[in-house]
Amino acid sequence: MMDDQQDEMLPGLAAEYHQPPATPREEIWARIQAQRADPPVDSPVLPFRHRAVGRLRSPAARALIWVTGVAALLATGIGLGRLIPLGSDPAPVAVTADGGATPDRVANVMGMAVRQYLSRTETLLVGVRAGDESSQFAGMARDLLGMTRLLLDSESLTDTATRTLLEDLELLLTQLVVLPSTQNPDQERSLITAGMADQNLMARLRNAIPSPLGSAPAVYGEL
């Protein structure tokens, strides 16, 4: 079937996707009124976190952000240098007749891509927690969002935990991209950082970053 024909068919078929029932207007309105009359007590964690965030805005914290970013860049550069054969230098890894797209090499490249992605994401999230201006990281979030989707689309990424982490990061990055255009970015940022804490996202992210000195982890499967 031609793509155009299918594109015309899709909205018709999709009209029944999660077909909504009638809106329970009165029920929802009653709940809204009840919640506004008796709002839940704000968590005492948030103000504390904000104070902690304030401390992270020190020059040292900002330097740490840059060092982390540069380290990620260096690790990627060193890794690429080891992978790409140059001139008459002996090949450092096994080479096959088809030019060398061996499972090991694929795993190495995927591991490196994931490592670079996770390191950049960590750098970004440290900045978010530190309270940097949202307009400063929206572009980086957009880039990383694209990379997230590329990685999620890759069949080489077979590890379920890493996939789950990437899916969580995809949602988070989407929120960060949207953040500068929201009417109340501070409120949104509070929700985002609260969500990060709820999910223990930074710890999961750091645990998922493989060591640049070790061999490629086995979790990245074959193409």
Added chain:
Amino acid sequence: MDQLELIDRVRAGDPEAERRLYDANVDRVYRLAYRMTGDSDRAADYTQDTFIRVFKHLDGFRGDAALSTWITSIMISVIYNGQRKVKRLRERETELGGASDVAIPTRSPDPDLKERLASAVDALPDGYRTVFVMHDVEGYTHQEIGTALGIQEGTSKAQLSRARAKLRLALAAFAGD
């Protein structure tokens, strides 16, 4: 009463105006929440949270976009936060239950074309699914989607194109069965 007057009256605490604003937008919010979740309880929860935040933050609405688009952007944020929590809970349940598959396809093993499409939409990455549902299912324009999601119109179009490509693959596989 036009939109600006309505907003002014809501800001002034007029309960009748609040109800009008709610009535004018609740169907649109609930429909999209339901489309995104497929669950009436969660759709109602997200709709409730959305309007709580709308009323709380209406003072910050500067009229850069249409009120409905502003409300949609709040709703998307509420849905993403909520869905993340749901996903986390499901993962914990999966771990406790010892199941091996994290995906949650609950549809019949021999679906018809619409069921196949629905499964394929469920399986789309969240960003693609959001754009597909907003555009192809609920009829939002790329401009509205771009404003609500904070992305360029071209990005919305590209994501829709990729979503459709994935869905075409799913339907092609079905046709070949």
